[in-house]
Amino acid sequence: MIEIKHLSKTYKTIKALQDISMVLPKDEIVFLVGPNGAGKSTLIKLLSGYIKPTTGEVLIEGKDVQVDRSTLLYMGYVPENSPLYPEMNVYEYVKYVAGLWQMNRDEFDQRLRVVVDKLQLTEVLTQKIDTLSKGFRRRVGIAGALIHNPEILILDEPTEGLDPNQKHEIHQFIKEYAKNRLVIISSHIMEEVEAIADRVILINKGKLVWDGVPEELKKAAPDNNLDTAFRLLTKGDMQ
Amino acid sequence: MSVVLTIASKEIHGYFKSYMAYILLGVYLLISMGAVFYSAYFFEYNNRNLISFFIYQPNILNILLPAVTMKVWAEEKRYGTLEFLLTQPVSYKKLVLGKFLAAWSFSVLMLLMTIPFAVYSNFLISLDLENVCAAYVAEIIVMGAFCALGCLISACNSNVIIAYLTTVLGGWIWQNVNFNTILYYFKNLFPMLKSRLDGVLNFSEYYQQMIQGQMGIETIVYFGGIIFFALWLNIIIIGWRKG
Numbered sequence: 001m002i003e004i005k006h007l008s009k010t011y012k013t014i015k016a017l018q019d020i021s022m023v024l025p026k027d028e029i030v031f032l033v034g035p036n037g038a039g040k041s042t043l044i045k046l047l048s049g050y051i052k053p054t055t056g057e058v059l060i061e062g063k064d065v066q067v068d069r070s071t072l073l074y075m076g077y078v079p080e081n082s083p084l085y086p087e088m089n090v091y092e093y094v095k096y097v098a099g100l101w102q103m104n105r106d107e108f109d110q111r112l113r114v115v116v117d118k119l120q121l122t123e124v125l126t127q128k129i130d131t132l133s134k135g136f137r138r139r140v141g142i143a144g145a146l147i148h149n150p151e152i153l154i155l156d157e158p159t160e161g162l163d164p165n166q167k168h169e170i171h172q173f174i175k176e177y178a179k180n181r182l183v184i185i186s187s188h189i190m191e192e193v194e195a196i197a198d199r200v201i202l203i204n205k206g207k208l209v210w211d212g213v214p215e216e217l218k219k220a221a222p223d224n225n226l227d228t229a230f231r232l233l234t235k236g237d238m239q
Numbered sequence: 240m241s242v243v244l245t246i247a248s249k250e251i252h253g254y255f256k257s258y259m260a261y262i263l264l265g266v267y268l269l270i271s272m273g274a275v276f277y278s279a280y281f282f283e284y285n286n287r288n289l290i291s292f293f294i295y296q297p298n299i300l301n302i303l304l305p306a307v308t309m310k311v312w313a314e315e316k317r318y319g320t321l322e323f324l325l326t327q328p329v330s331y332k333k334l335v336l337g338k339f340l341a342a343w344s345f346s347v348l349m350l351l352m353t354i355p356f357a358v359y360s361n362f363l364i365s366l367d368l369e370n371v372c373a374a375y376v377a378e379i380i381v382m383g384a385f386c387a388l389g390c391l392i393s394a395c396n397s398n399v400i401i402a403y404l405t406t407v408l409g410g411w412i413w414q415n416v417n418f419n420t421i422l423y424y425f426k427n428l429f430p431m432l433k434s435r436l437d438g439v440l441n442f443s444e445y446y447q448q449m450i451q452g453q454m455g456i457e458t459i460v461y462f463g464g465i466i467f468f469a470l471w472l473n474i475i476i477i478g479w480r481k482g
Contacts, residue, residue, distance in 0.1 A: 048326045050481060072328040079326075083319030085249075087256040099245030100327045144323075 001025050002047065002152065002182065007056035009042050009206075016042040018206045019056070026151070029178045031193045032186045034203035035234050040186040041080055043203065044156045047184065048077040060152070076150035080157050080186075082141030086130035090121055090140050093129060097144040108147070115143045118173055135166035142170075146177070153183045159192060171196050190226040193217075204234045242329050246337025247344065254307070254345055263306055267349045270299050272356065281360075287367040289360060292353070293374050293450035297414050297442070300346070300385050305406035307345055308389025309399045311338045312477070316397040325481050335473045339390050346382040350375065370452030377449035377458075384462045385410060387469035394476045414442045 002024040009017040017039045024030055032040045045051045047058055049065040049072060057064050060071040084093060094115070098108040116122055119139040124132060129140060138158055145153060155174075159167045174183055175196050187193070193200055193214055200217050202210035210217060210233055214226065221228035254260040274295040275281050281291045315321040324334065357375075360366055389406045396402040418440035445458045 045322070050322050050326050069328055069330065072326060075326070077323075077326045079319060079322040081319060083323055085253070085318065085320060087253055088249075092252075096245065096249050097327070099249075100242060100329050102241060 001061060002184075003059040003062075004047075005057050005059065007043070007046060007058065008054050009039075009046060009051065010054045015206050017046070017053075017203075020203075020208050021056075022201065022208070022211060024182055024184065026182050027178070027180055028198045029174060029183045029185065029196050030199045030201060031197040032184065032201050032203060033188055033190070033193060033230065035188060038203045038234070039206040040188070040203055041156055042206075044154060044184070044186045045079075048075065048079075048154055050077075050079075073148075074150060075152045075154060076145030076148065077154045078138075078141040078145045078156065078158060080160075082138045082158075084129045084137060084140055084144075087128070089126050089128050090132075090143070091125050093140060094143050094147055098147050101148045103148060111147050111149060115146050118176070119143050119146075120169070135162050135169075138162065138166075138170065142173075151181050153177065153181065154185075155183070156186045157188075158185060159187070159189065167192070190230055194226055202230070202233055209233050242333045243337040243340065246329075246334060247341040250311070250338055250341030251344060254341075259306070260345070263303055264349060264352060267299065267303050268352055270303075271296070271353060274299065275356075286360065286364055288370045288374065288451055289357060289366060290450060292356070292360075293378065296378060297381065297446060300382060301407060301410035301414065303349070304342075304346055304382065304385045305389050305392075305403045305410065308342050308386055308393050308406060309402040310393065311342060311390045312394040313396045313399045313402040317399065321481070325477070331474045331477045335390070335470055335477065339387055339470055339473075342386040342390060343383050346386055347379055350378055350382065367452070373452040373454055374450045377446075377454050380459070380462045381446065381449070384465045384469070387466040387473075388413070391469045391473045391476070394473050394480070417441060 004020055004022050004024070007017060007020040008015070020043065032043055034040050042051070046053055047065070049058070049069070052066055057066070059065070060074050063071045065071045085096075088096065091112075094112060095108065098111070103111070116125060119142060121136070121139055121143060124136055124140075129137065132140065142155070142158065145155075153174075158174075159170055162170070171192065174185070177183065178198075185192070185197075197214050200210065200212065200214050201208065202217070210220070217229050218224050218226055221232060271292065275291045278295065284291060286292075312321070315324060325331075357366065357371060361368070388409060392406045392409055393399075393402045396405065421440070445461050448454065449458055
Protein backbone atom coordinates (compact mmCIF):
# COMPACT_ATOMS: atom_id res chain seq x y z
CA MET A 1 0.00 0.00 0.00
CA ILE A 2 1.19 3.51 -0.81
CA GLU A 3 0.18 6.49 1.26
CA ILE A 4 0.83 9.95 -0.10
CA LYS A 5 0.68 12.78 2.42
CA HIS A 6 0.54 16.45 1.40
CA LEU A 7 3.02 15.96 -1.39
CA SER A 8 4.35 19.07 -3.16
CA LYS A 9 7.22 19.55 -5.55
CA THR A 10 8.59 22.88 -6.72
CA TYR A 11 11.27 23.28 -9.37
CA LYS A 12 12.79 26.71 -8.72
CA THR A 13 9.65 28.85 -9.19
CA ILE A 14 7.46 26.26 -10.90
CA LYS A 15 4.99 24.44 -8.70
CA ALA A 16 4.89 21.01 -10.35
CA LEU A 17 2.73 19.40 -7.67
CA GLN A 18 0.70 20.99 -4.92
CA ASP A 19 -0.50 19.28 -1.77
CA ILE A 20 -1.43 15.86 -3.13
CA SER A 21 -2.75 13.32 -0.64
CA MET A 22 -4.16 9.86 -1.34
CA VAL A 23 -4.02 6.21 -0.41
CA LEU A 24 -3.31 3.57 -3.05
CA PRO A 25 -4.22 0.09 -1.80
CA LYS A 26 -3.35 -3.26 -3.38
CA ASP A 27 -5.37 -4.97 -6.07
CA GLU A 28 -5.91 -1.85 -8.14
CA ILE A 29 -4.87 -0.50 -11.50
CA VAL A 30 -4.54 3.21 -10.87
CA PHE A 31 -4.21 5.62 -13.76
CA LEU A 32 -2.59 9.00 -13.23
CA VAL A 33 -3.97 11.10 -16.03
CA GLY A 34 -3.67 14.71 -17.01
CA PRO A 35 -2.54 16.92 -19.87
CA ASN A 36 1.14 17.27 -20.77
CA GLY A 37 2.97 19.14 -18.04
CA ALA A 38 0.26 18.48 -15.47
CA GLY A 39 2.69 16.86 -13.03
CA LYS A 40 2.07 13.15 -13.73
CA SER A 41 5.70 12.27 -14.32
CA THR A 42 6.76 14.32 -11.31
CA LEU A 43 4.33 12.35 -9.15
CA ILE A 44 5.59 9.08 -10.62
CA LYS A 45 9.20 10.08 -9.93
CA LEU A 46 8.26 10.98 -6.37
CA LEU A 47 6.51 7.64 -5.89
CA SER A 48 9.55 5.79 -7.18
CA GLY A 49 11.82 7.73 -4.83
CA TYR A 50 13.85 9.14 -7.71
CA ILE A 51 13.24 12.75 -6.72
CA LYS A 52 12.70 14.32 -3.33
CA PRO A 53 9.49 16.17 -2.52
CA THR A 54 9.63 19.81 -1.50
CA THR A 55 7.12 19.01 1.24
CA GLY A 56 5.13 15.94 2.22
CA GLU A 57 6.01 12.26 2.05
CA VAL A 58 5.39 9.02 0.22
CA LEU A 59 4.98 6.02 2.52
CA ILE A 60 5.25 2.47 1.24
CA GLU A 61 4.04 -0.02 3.83
CA GLY A 62 4.42 2.78 6.37
CA LYS A 63 8.03 3.64 5.49
CA ASP A 64 9.15 6.87 3.85
CA VAL A 65 10.55 6.11 0.40
CA GLN A 66 13.12 8.91 0.76
CA VAL A 67 14.42 7.72 4.09
CA ASP A 68 14.28 3.94 3.82
CA ARG A 69 15.66 2.51 0.57
CA SER A 70 14.33 -0.91 1.53
CA THR A 71 10.94 0.40 0.34
CA LEU A 72 12.32 0.03 -3.19
CA LEU A 73 12.19 -3.73 -2.66
CA TYR A 74 8.42 -3.57 -3.07
CA MET A 75 8.63 -1.74 -6.33
CA GLY A 76 9.21 -2.28 -10.01
CA TYR A 77 9.55 0.96 -11.93
CA VAL A 78 9.80 1.68 -15.64
CA PRO A 79 10.59 5.34 -16.32
CA GLU A 80 9.23 7.24 -19.30
CA ASN A 81 10.57 5.98 -22.66
CA SER A 82 11.78 2.82 -20.91
CA PRO A 83 15.51 3.68 -20.81
CA LEU A 84 17.73 0.65 -21.44
CA TYR A 85 21.36 -0.13 -22.19
CA PRO A 86 21.56 -0.36 -25.99
CA GLU A 87 24.80 -2.38 -26.04
CA MET A 88 23.25 -5.26 -24.08
CA ASN A 89 21.01 -8.00 -25.34
CA VAL A 90 17.65 -8.69 -23.68
CA TYR A 91 18.91 -11.62 -21.60
CA GLU A 92 21.95 -9.68 -20.37
CA TYR A 93 19.79 -6.73 -19.38
CA VAL A 94 17.31 -8.80 -17.38
CA LYS A 95 20.17 -10.72 -15.79
CA TYR A 96 21.87 -7.46 -14.84
CA VAL A 97 18.70 -6.21 -13.15
CA ALA A 98 18.39 -9.55 -11.33
CA GLY A 99 22.01 -9.10 -10.20
CA LEU A 100 21.15 -5.69 -8.76
CA TRP A 101 18.34 -7.41 -6.86
CA GLN A 102 20.80 -10.08 -5.68
CA MET A 103 18.62 -12.88 -6.99
CA ASN A 104 20.17 -16.31 -6.96
CA ARG A 105 20.55 -18.39 -10.11
CA ASP A 106 17.52 -20.67 -9.55
CA GLU A 107 15.26 -17.80 -8.62
CA PHE A 108 16.41 -15.88 -11.69
CA ASP A 109 15.92 -18.80 -14.08
CA GLN A 110 12.44 -19.39 -12.75
CA ARG A 111 11.38 -15.74 -12.94
CA LEU A 112 13.01 -15.28 -16.34
CA ARG A 113 10.87 -18.06 -17.79
CA VAL A 114 7.70 -16.49 -16.39
CA VAL A 115 8.52 -12.95 -17.44
CA VAL A 116 9.76 -13.86 -20.91
CA ASP A 117 6.70 -15.98 -21.48
CA LYS A 118 4.21 -13.38 -20.25
CA LEU A 119 5.80 -10.55 -22.20
CA GLN A 120 6.46 -12.68 -25.28
CA LEU A 121 10.15 -11.95 -25.39
CA THR A 122 11.41 -15.44 -26.26
CA GLU A 123 12.17 -14.64 -29.87
CA VAL A 124 14.28 -11.57 -29.00
CA LEU A 125 16.01 -12.85 -25.90
CA THR A 126 19.48 -12.84 -27.46
CA GLN A 127 18.89 -9.79 -29.63
CA LYS A 128 20.71 -6.53 -28.95
CA ILE A 129 18.45 -3.90 -27.39
CA ASP A 130 19.34 -1.18 -29.90
CA THR A 131 18.01 -3.36 -32.72
CA LEU A 132 14.59 -3.85 -31.09
CA SER A 133 11.37 -2.13 -32.04
CA LYS A 134 9.80 0.40 -29.67
CA GLY A 135 7.20 -2.14 -28.57
CA PHE A 136 9.79 -4.72 -27.66
CA ARG A 137 11.89 -2.14 -25.84
CA ARG A 138 8.91 -1.25 -23.67
CA ARG A 139 8.40 -4.89 -22.90
CA VAL A 140 12.07 -5.36 -22.06
CA GLY A 141 11.84 -2.41 -19.64
CA ILE A 142 8.79 -4.00 -18.03
CA ALA A 143 10.56 -7.37 -17.91
CA GLY A 144 13.40 -5.75 -15.94
CA ALA A 145 10.93 -4.19 -13.54
CA LEU A 146 9.09 -7.50 -13.05
CA ILE A 147 12.02 -9.85 -12.65
CA HIS A 148 11.81 -9.70 -8.84
CA ASN A 149 8.01 -10.02 -8.87
CA PRO A 150 7.25 -6.66 -7.22
CA GLU A 151 4.08 -5.93 -5.29
CA ILE A 152 3.92 -2.46 -6.76
CA LEU A 153 4.49 -1.80 -10.45
CA ILE A 154 4.90 1.79 -11.61
CA LEU A 155 4.87 2.53 -15.33
CA ASP A 156 5.39 5.98 -16.79
CA GLU A 157 3.51 6.19 -20.11
CA PRO A 158 4.13 2.54 -21.00
CA THR A 159 2.19 2.53 -24.26
CA GLU A 160 3.34 5.86 -25.67
CA GLY A 161 4.16 5.43 -29.36
CA LEU A 162 2.98 1.82 -29.60
CA ASP A 163 0.62 0.46 -32.25
CA PRO A 164 -2.86 -0.78 -31.22
CA ASN A 165 -1.76 -4.43 -31.15
CA GLN A 166 1.19 -3.71 -28.92
CA LYS A 167 -1.00 -1.58 -26.66
CA HIS A 168 -3.52 -4.37 -26.40
CA GLU A 169 -0.82 -6.88 -25.45
CA ILE A 170 0.52 -4.61 -22.72
CA HIS A 171 -3.01 -3.97 -21.41
CA GLN A 172 -3.72 -7.68 -21.23
CA PHE A 173 -0.51 -8.26 -19.40
CA ILE A 174 -1.15 -5.45 -16.88
CA LYS A 175 -4.67 -6.71 -16.16
CA GLU A 176 -3.34 -10.14 -15.37
CA TYR A 177 -0.43 -8.87 -13.31
CA ALA A 178 -2.53 -6.49 -11.19
CA LYS A 179 -4.30 -9.28 -9.29
CA ASN A 180 -3.34 -8.82 -5.62
CA ARG A 181 -0.90 -6.13 -6.60
CA LEU A 182 -0.87 -2.40 -7.16
CA VAL A 183 -0.17 -1.10 -10.65
CA ILE A 184 0.23 2.64 -11.15
CA ILE A 185 0.30 3.95 -14.70
CA SER A 186 0.85 7.47 -15.90
CA SER A 187 -0.90 8.23 -19.17
CA HIS A 188 -2.90 10.82 -21.04
CA ILE A 189 -4.69 8.30 -23.24
CA MET A 190 -8.29 7.99 -22.06
CA GLU A 191 -8.92 4.84 -24.14
CA GLU A 192 -6.48 3.06 -21.87
CA VAL A 193 -8.30 4.28 -18.80
CA GLU A 194 -11.54 2.93 -20.18
CA ALA A 195 -9.91 -0.39 -21.06
CA ILE A 196 -8.15 -1.32 -17.84
CA ALA A 197 -8.33 1.28 -15.05
CA ASP A 198 -9.89 0.52 -11.68
CA ARG A 199 -9.30 4.04 -10.48
CA VAL A 200 -8.48 7.35 -12.17
CA ILE A 201 -6.53 10.17 -10.60
CA LEU A 202 -6.72 13.29 -12.70
CA ILE A 203 -4.04 15.91 -12.19
CA ASN A 204 -4.05 19.34 -13.73
CA LYS A 205 -1.51 22.11 -13.17
CA GLY A 206 -0.05 20.17 -10.29
CA LYS A 207 -3.34 19.78 -8.45
CA LEU A 208 -5.54 16.78 -7.87
CA VAL A 209 -8.81 17.48 -9.70
CA TRP A 210 -10.44 14.05 -9.69
CA ASP A 211 -10.04 10.78 -7.85
CA GLY A 212 -12.53 7.99 -8.49
CA VAL A 213 -13.61 5.10 -10.67
CA PRO A 214 -13.75 5.65 -14.46
CA GLU A 215 -17.54 5.24 -14.54
CA GLU A 216 -17.98 8.19 -12.19
CA LEU A 217 -15.59 10.27 -14.24
CA LYS A 218 -17.65 9.52 -17.34
CA LYS A 219 -20.78 10.80 -15.61
CA ALA A 220 -19.06 14.13 -15.15
CA ALA A 221 -19.42 14.72 -18.90
CA PRO A 222 -22.79 15.49 -20.53
CA ASP A 223 -22.16 12.88 -23.23
CA ASN A 224 -20.93 10.25 -20.76
CA ASN A 225 -17.54 10.21 -22.45
CA LEU A 226 -14.15 10.07 -20.73
CA ASP A 227 -12.45 12.33 -23.27
CA THR A 228 -15.07 15.01 -22.76
CA ALA A 229 -14.79 14.69 -18.99
CA PHE A 230 -11.02 14.99 -19.26
CA ARG A 231 -11.32 18.11 -21.39
CA LEU A 232 -13.88 19.71 -19.13
CA LEU A 233 -11.94 19.04 -15.97
CA THR A 234 -8.57 20.12 -17.30
CA LYS A 235 -9.80 23.24 -19.07
CA GLY A 236 -11.49 24.37 -15.90
CA ASP A 237 -14.94 25.08 -17.35
CA MET A 238 -16.71 22.25 -15.57
CA GLN A 239 -20.10 23.22 -14.22
CA MET B 240 29.85 -7.14 -2.54
CA SER B 241 28.06 -9.21 -5.16
CA VAL B 242 26.12 -6.13 -6.30
CA VAL B 243 29.38 -4.20 -6.66
CA LEU B 244 30.78 -7.02 -8.79
CA THR B 245 27.57 -7.18 -10.86
CA ILE B 246 27.89 -3.48 -11.65
CA ALA B 247 31.63 -3.72 -12.31
CA SER B 248 31.17 -6.73 -14.56
CA LYS B 249 28.42 -5.03 -16.56
CA GLU B 250 30.64 -1.97 -17.05
CA ILE B 251 33.67 -4.02 -18.15
CA HIS B 252 31.56 -5.99 -20.62
CA GLY B 253 30.26 -2.65 -21.87
CA TYR B 254 33.82 -1.43 -22.59
CA PHE B 255 34.54 -4.48 -24.73
CA LYS B 256 31.24 -4.35 -26.58
CA SER B 257 32.40 -1.27 -28.38
CA TYR B 258 35.67 -0.86 -30.26
CA MET B 259 36.64 1.79 -27.74
CA ALA B 260 38.29 -0.68 -25.34
CA TYR B 261 40.42 -2.26 -28.07
CA ILE B 262 41.36 1.10 -29.50
CA LEU B 263 42.33 2.38 -26.07
CA LEU B 264 44.45 -0.67 -25.32
CA GLY B 265 46.18 -0.38 -28.69
CA VAL B 266 46.74 3.36 -28.43
CA TYR B 267 48.02 3.01 -24.87
CA LEU B 268 50.63 0.47 -25.92
CA LEU B 269 51.59 2.47 -28.95
CA ILE B 270 52.03 5.76 -27.11
CA SER B 271 53.75 4.14 -24.13
CA MET B 272 56.27 2.35 -26.29
CA GLY B 273 56.71 5.38 -28.51
CA ALA B 274 57.43 7.48 -25.44
CA VAL B 275 59.89 4.93 -24.06
CA PHE B 276 61.95 4.52 -27.20
CA TYR B 277 61.72 7.92 -28.85
CA SER B 278 61.15 10.54 -26.15
CA ALA B 279 62.70 8.92 -23.10
CA TYR B 280 65.82 7.57 -24.83
CA PHE B 281 65.50 4.08 -23.45
CA PHE B 282 68.91 2.89 -24.62
CA GLU B 283 70.80 6.00 -23.54
CA TYR B 284 69.93 6.07 -19.83
CA ASN B 285 70.42 3.74 -16.94
CA ASN B 286 67.04 2.13 -17.08
CA ARG B 287 67.32 -0.49 -14.37
CA ASN B 288 64.17 1.02 -12.79
CA LEU B 289 62.42 1.36 -16.16
CA ILE B 290 62.39 5.08 -15.54
CA SER B 291 61.96 5.78 -19.27
CA PHE B 292 58.68 3.90 -19.14
CA PHE B 293 57.22 5.29 -15.95
CA ILE B 294 58.27 8.91 -16.42
CA TYR B 295 55.68 9.61 -19.16
CA GLN B 296 52.89 7.48 -17.73
CA PRO B 297 51.03 10.29 -15.93
CA ASN B 298 50.79 12.29 -19.16
CA ILE B 299 49.66 9.25 -21.14
CA LEU B 300 47.12 8.22 -18.50
CA ASN B 301 45.82 11.77 -18.33
CA ILE B 302 44.89 11.57 -22.01
CA LEU B 303 43.62 8.00 -22.13
CA LEU B 304 41.94 7.23 -18.81
CA PRO B 305 39.36 10.03 -19.18
CA ALA B 306 38.17 8.14 -22.26
CA VAL B 307 37.41 5.21 -19.95
CA THR B 308 35.79 7.22 -17.17
CA MET B 309 33.94 9.83 -19.24
CA LYS B 310 31.01 7.49 -19.88
CA VAL B 311 30.68 6.11 -16.37
CA TRP B 312 27.90 8.46 -15.25
CA ALA B 313 27.51 10.87 -18.15
CA GLU B 314 26.23 8.12 -20.41
CA GLU B 315 23.73 6.90 -17.79
CA LYS B 316 22.30 10.40 -17.89
CA ARG B 317 22.35 10.54 -21.68
CA TYR B 318 20.45 7.27 -22.03
CA GLY B 319 18.11 8.09 -19.14
CA THR B 320 19.20 4.89 -17.36
CA LEU B 321 20.33 6.86 -14.30
CA GLU B 322 16.69 7.08 -13.24
CA PHE B 323 16.37 3.32 -13.58
CA LEU B 324 19.63 2.70 -11.72
CA LEU B 325 18.87 5.03 -8.82
CA THR B 326 15.48 3.45 -8.23
CA GLN B 327 16.97 -0.01 -7.74
CA PRO B 328 17.52 -1.15 -4.14
CA VAL B 329 21.26 -0.56 -4.36
CA SER B 330 23.06 1.97 -2.22
CA TYR B 331 24.84 4.82 -3.96
CA LYS B 332 28.04 3.65 -2.31
CA LYS B 333 27.82 0.30 -4.11
CA LEU B 334 26.94 1.93 -7.42
CA VAL B 335 29.90 4.30 -7.23
CA LEU B 336 32.25 1.56 -6.08
CA GLY B 337 31.14 -0.83 -8.84
CA LYS B 338 31.70 1.71 -11.57
CA PHE B 339 35.02 2.81 -10.13
CA LEU B 340 36.26 -0.77 -9.84
CA ALA B 341 35.38 -1.39 -13.48
CA ALA B 342 37.34 1.63 -14.69
CA TRP B 343 40.26 0.78 -12.42
CA SER B 344 40.33 -2.87 -13.53
CA PHE B 345 40.39 -1.78 -17.16
CA SER B 346 43.28 0.59 -16.50
CA VAL B 347 45.16 -2.19 -14.68
CA LEU B 348 44.63 -4.37 -17.76
CA MET B 349 46.20 -1.61 -19.85
CA LEU B 350 49.23 -1.63 -17.58
CA LEU B 351 49.49 -5.43 -17.53
CA MET B 352 49.81 -5.37 -21.29
CA THR B 353 53.20 -3.70 -20.86
CA ILE B 354 54.60 -6.64 -18.87
CA PRO B 355 56.06 -8.31 -21.99
CA PHE B 356 57.97 -5.08 -22.52
CA ALA B 357 59.34 -5.24 -18.96
CA VAL B 358 60.32 -8.89 -19.47
CA TYR B 359 62.06 -8.01 -22.75
CA SER B 360 63.85 -5.11 -21.03
CA ASN B 361 65.05 -7.47 -18.33
CA PHE B 362 66.82 -9.54 -20.96
CA LEU B 363 68.46 -6.43 -22.35
CA ILE B 364 69.54 -4.53 -19.25
CA SER B 365 68.92 -6.72 -16.21
CA LEU B 366 66.30 -4.72 -14.32
CA ASP B 367 66.18 -4.02 -10.63
CA LEU B 368 63.12 -6.23 -10.34
CA GLU B 369 62.20 -5.23 -6.81
CA ASN B 370 62.04 -1.57 -7.75
CA VAL B 371 60.25 -2.24 -11.01
CA CYS B 372 57.58 -4.33 -9.25
CA ALA B 373 57.16 -1.57 -6.65
CA ALA B 374 56.83 0.96 -9.46
CA TYR B 375 54.15 -1.19 -11.15
CA VAL B 376 52.21 -1.35 -7.89
CA ALA B 377 52.63 2.40 -7.53
CA GLU B 378 51.36 2.90 -11.06
CA ILE B 379 48.25 0.86 -10.25
CA ILE B 380 47.57 3.13 -7.26
CA VAL B 381 48.07 6.24 -9.39
CA MET B 382 45.67 4.80 -11.98
CA GLY B 383 43.13 4.34 -9.18
CA ALA B 384 43.41 8.01 -8.34
CA PHE B 385 43.01 9.00 -12.00
CA CYS B 386 39.95 6.74 -12.30
CA ALA B 387 38.35 8.05 -9.11
CA LEU B 388 38.79 11.65 -10.32
CA GLY B 389 37.46 10.72 -13.76
CA CYS B 390 34.36 9.05 -12.30
CA LEU B 391 33.75 12.08 -10.10
CA ILE B 392 33.96 14.48 -13.05
CA SER B 393 31.71 12.20 -15.14
CA ALA B 394 29.11 12.38 -12.36
CA CYS B 395 29.09 16.17 -12.73
CA ASN B 396 28.39 16.03 -16.49
CA SER B 397 25.67 14.84 -18.85
CA ASN B 398 27.83 15.18 -21.94
CA VAL B 399 30.61 12.64 -22.43
CA ILE B 400 32.81 14.99 -24.49
CA ILE B 401 32.65 17.67 -21.82
CA ALA B 402 33.32 14.98 -19.20
CA TYR B 403 36.41 13.91 -21.16
CA LEU B 404 37.76 17.42 -21.63
CA THR B 405 37.19 18.50 -18.04
CA THR B 406 38.83 15.31 -16.76
CA VAL B 407 41.88 15.93 -18.94
CA LEU B 408 42.02 19.51 -17.69
CA GLY B 409 41.54 18.42 -14.07
CA GLY B 410 44.25 15.79 -14.42
CA TRP B 411 46.63 18.28 -16.00
CA ILE B 412 46.07 20.77 -13.18
CA TRP B 413 46.59 18.04 -10.60
CA GLN B 414 49.89 17.01 -12.17
CA ASN B 415 51.32 20.39 -13.00
CA VAL B 416 50.12 23.00 -10.55
CA ASN B 417 52.46 23.74 -7.70
CA PHE B 418 50.17 23.58 -4.70
CA ASN B 419 52.84 25.19 -2.51
CA THR B 420 51.46 28.58 -3.53
CA ILE B 421 48.02 27.53 -2.27
CA LEU B 422 49.56 26.35 0.99
CA TYR B 423 51.58 29.57 1.34
CA TYR B 424 49.11 31.10 3.80
CA PHE B 425 48.93 27.93 5.85
CA LYS B 426 52.70 27.88 6.05
CA ASN B 427 52.68 31.43 7.42
CA LEU B 428 50.00 30.54 9.92
CA PHE B 429 51.86 27.47 11.15
CA PRO B 430 55.58 28.19 10.73
CA MET B 431 56.54 25.02 12.59
CA LEU B 432 54.90 22.99 9.80
CA LYS B 433 56.59 24.96 7.02
CA SER B 434 59.06 22.28 6.01
CA ARG B 435 56.48 19.50 6.29
CA LEU B 436 53.98 21.32 4.07
CA ASP B 437 56.47 21.80 1.22
CA GLY B 438 55.20 19.79 -1.71
CA VAL B 439 52.70 17.97 0.44
CA LEU B 440 49.98 18.23 -2.19
CA ASN B 441 52.14 18.04 -5.30
CA PHE B 442 51.64 15.04 -7.53
CA SER B 443 55.17 15.08 -8.93
CA GLU B 444 56.84 14.92 -5.50
CA TYR B 445 55.14 11.62 -4.73
CA TYR B 446 55.24 10.20 -8.22
CA GLN B 447 59.00 10.65 -8.56
CA GLN B 448 59.53 8.77 -5.29
CA MET B 449 57.14 6.01 -6.29
CA ILE B 450 58.69 5.19 -9.63
CA GLN B 451 62.06 4.92 -7.95
CA GLY B 452 60.64 2.26 -5.69
CA GLN B 453 60.35 4.53 -2.64
CA MET B 454 56.71 4.24 -1.78
CA GLY B 455 56.29 5.42 1.81
CA ILE B 456 53.21 5.65 3.96
CA GLU B 457 52.79 9.35 3.02
CA THR B 458 52.54 8.42 -0.64
CA ILE B 459 49.91 5.79 0.03
CA VAL B 460 47.96 8.23 2.21
CA TYR B 461 48.21 10.88 -0.52
CA PHE B 462 46.90 8.75 -3.40
CA GLY B 463 44.60 6.66 -1.20
CA GLY B 464 43.19 9.88 0.23
CA ILE B 465 42.51 11.21 -3.26
CA ILE B 466 40.72 7.99 -4.22
CA PHE B 467 38.64 7.99 -1.04
CA PHE B 468 37.79 11.69 -1.24
CA ALA B 469 36.84 11.52 -4.94
CA LEU B 470 34.60 8.47 -4.39
CA TRP B 471 32.99 10.07 -1.35
CA LEU B 472 32.27 13.24 -3.36
CA ASN B 473 30.95 11.07 -6.19
CA ILE B 474 28.43 9.45 -3.83
CA ILE B 475 27.31 12.89 -2.59
CA ILE B 476 26.95 14.21 -6.15
CA ILE B 477 24.90 11.24 -7.33
CA GLY B 478 22.50 11.71 -4.43
CA TRP B 479 22.39 15.44 -5.00
CA ARG B 480 21.91 15.31 -8.77
CA LYS B 481 18.93 12.97 -8.69
CA GLY B 482 16.85 15.93 -7.47
